[in-house]
Amino acid sequence: xxxxxxxxxxxxxxKVAVARFVKDRKxxxxxxxxxxxxxxxxxGLAKEGDTVEIIESRPISKMKKFKLLKVxxxxxxxx
Numbered sequence: 001x002x003x004x005x006x007x008x009x010x011x012x013x014x015k016v017a018v019a020r021f022v023k024d025r026k027x028x029x030x031x032x033x034x035x036x037x038x039x040x041x042x043x044g045l046a047k048e049g050d051t052v053e054i055i056e057s058r059p060i061s062k063m064k065k066f067k068l069l070k071v072x073x074x075x076x077x078x079x
Contacts, residue, residue: 002072005050006036013064014039014046016054041068049075 003018016039021030039052040060046052051073054066 001055001066002051002053003037005046005048005052005075008046008048009038012040012042012044014041014052014068016052016066018054037066038064039066039068040064045071047075 001018003016005014006017007015009015015036017034017036019032019034022033023029024031037054038061039046039054040057046068050071052071053069055069056065057067059065060067
């Protein structure tokens with residue numbers, strides 16, 4: 001899955017928002033749905049705003065069940 005890093009939660013953990021489009025039953029219109037996952041980032045590569053690819057893995061903790069595969073696009077930083 002691909003998503004955007006929303007928050008650097010703690011050491012080796014990031015929160016990633018994954019968006020998908022679902023067709024509404026009543027209005028037959030596509031609606032954006034967003035789900036947030038806690039992702040294990042062992043090397044600390046991801047920063048807030050980065051687009052990343054994540055993969056499902058064995059449970060690392062109570063809430064973390066995904067690992068960071070790679071950073072696809074780095075965020076633009078304002079200095």
